[in-house]
Amino acid sequence: MKQYHFDEVIERHATSSVKYDQLKEVFGSDDLLPLWVADMDFRTPDFIVDALRKRCAHEVFGYTFASDDYYNSILAWLDYKYGWRVERDWISYIPGIVKGISFVVDCFSNEGDKIIIQPPVYHPFRLIPEGMGREVVYNPLRLTQDGYEMDFEQLETLVDEKCKIFILCSPHNPGGIVWPKETLMRLADFCHKHHILVISDEIHAEMTFPGNKHIPFSALSEAAAANSISFMAPSKTFNIAGIVSSYAVVPDPAVREKFFAYLHARELNAGTIFAYEATIAAYTYGAEWLQQMRQYVMRNVDYVDEYLQKHIPQIKVYRPQASFLLWLDCHGLGMKQEALVAFFIQKAKLALNDGSMFGTEGEGFMRMNIGCPRSVIDKALQQLEKAVADLG
Ligand SMILES: Cc1ncc(COP(=O)(O)O)c(C=O)c1O
Numbered sequence: 001m002k003q004y005h006f007d008e009v010i011e012r013h014a015t016s017s018v019k020y021d022q023l024k025e026v027f028g029s030d031d032l033l034p035l036w037v038a039d040m041d042f043r044t045p046d047f048i049v050d051a052l053r054k055r056c057a058h059e060v061f062g063y064t065f066a067s068d069d070y071y072n073s074i075l076a077w078l079d080y081k082y083g084w085r086v087e088r089d090w091i092s093y094i095p096g097i098v099k100g101i102s103f104v105v106d107c108f109s110n111e112g113d114k115i116i117i118q119p120p121v122y123h124p125f126r127l128i129p130e131g132m133g134r135e136v137v138y139n140p141l142r143l144t145q146d147g148y149e150m151d152f153e154q155l156e157t158l159v160d161e162k163c164k165i166f167i168l169c170s171p172h173n174p175g176g177i178v179w180p181k182e183t184l185m186r187l188a189d190f191c192h193k194h195h196i197l198v199i200s201d202e203i204h205a206e207m208t209f210p211g212n213k214h215i216p217f218s219a220l221s222e223a224a225a226a227n228s229i230s231f232m233a234p235s236k237t238f239n240i241a242g243i244v245s246s247y248a249v250v251p252d253p254a255v256r257e258k259f260f261a262y263l264h265a266r267e268l269n270a271g272t273i274f275a276y277e278a279t280i281a282a283y284t285y286g287a288e289w290l291q292q293m294r295q296y297v298m299r300n301v302d303y304v305d306e307y308l309q310k311h312i313p314q315i316k317v318y319r320p321q322a323s324f325l326l327w328l329d330c331h332g333l334g335m336k337q338e339a340l341v342a343f344f345i346q347k348a349k350l351a352l353n354d355g356s357m358f359g360t361e362g363e364g365f366m367r368m369n370i371g372c373p374r375s376v377i378d379k380a381l382q383q384l385e386k387a388v389a390d391l392g
Pocket residue numbers: 038095096097098099122169173201203204233235241246
């Protein structure tokens with residue numbers, strides 16, 4: 001079996017990388033270890049690069065449609081990963097999940113309608129509806145001894161007939177939460193009862209760690225399927241976010257007809273040559289690489305957790321069940337959010353995501369991207385340890 005290597009440090013500066021080349025713009029300094037934007041520093045796997053090279057060798061890049069191979073690779077992957085038998089005509093390419101959210105908001109709600117989200121959550125869930133003149137309704141997650149939970153009692157008090165869409169993050173970012181089946185079932189029943197369409201953003205699903213089970217929302221039950229759009233993608237998993245390849249899966253005929261007509265009328269369902277090629281390669285050859293990558297990331301989780309427990313006990317890891325984004329509980333440092341953010345930048349020389357960008361519930365937290373070689377993590381932790389020690 002081929003062994004992939006994730007320890008290699010690859011120079012990414014001067015590639016117009018958001019993570020590396022926009023440090024100064026966002027953090028005010030270039031001199032920081034970038035552990036923020038959610039792409040990985042690992043080499044994109046050889047089978048994807050080979051597929052792209054092969055296509056490049058043809059040297060003509062005209063208009064291209066989604067081939068049978070594209071659809072079949074997705075169908076086989078969803079069956080392999082989740083035992084989900086999907087039909088080809090349930091699938092549509094979309095140019096990114098964030099854009100996909102805006103399409104659904106546009107298609108299924110009007111200005112002044114309400115969209116429900118559950119902070120702390122990926123910030124475009126708020127920014128997109130807000131920017132489109134919708135009212136964002138917050139149903140914050142509850143942080144208990146056992147971790148984050150959805151607050152269904154609160155949800156009942158928030159809902160009214162203006163609520164048209166619920167944006168679910170599954171697995172949930174930040175925190176890497178894989179929602180239990182009972183939770184998803186309860187949510188599906190709630191949304192079905194109140195005629196609320198669920199957008200289920202499942203971009204992190206493929207990186208669910210062993211011992212946890214991701215269930216695609218639209219595969220959950222009849223109530224869920226009747227009222228939902230699941231968004232999926234190989235882009236996070238295989239580190240091809242810049243290629244922009246995502247897709248919607250919509251089992252319900254009425255929802256599908258409306259949404260796909262919307263996409264079609266605007267040609268928003270037209271992918272690029274490279275998106276199709278990369279998806280086919282990822283889903284045809286990617287299983288083994290994904291196993292190995294996940295193992296590496298899981299060891300990174302343990303590494304950070306053990307290091308913090310031993311050397312920086314003021315900061316705690318919220319143990320993720322999926323993906324490469326660590327939610328660090330920094331309350332033990334006793335700083336207000338502004339001071340915490342300044343501390344990470346100015347003292348530790350680290351560029352992490354400010355927890356409060358995901359909602360006020362994220363105050364006291366920072367999000368650390370550990371999709372990188374362990375040597376980089378080690379360097380980051382040493383910088384952090386020194387900065388904390390210097391606090392006296
Ligand atoms: C939950 C979630 N959804 C969507 C995205 C971005 O998806 P896309 O690049 O397809 O818009 C991210 C990236 O971090 C994410 O964490």
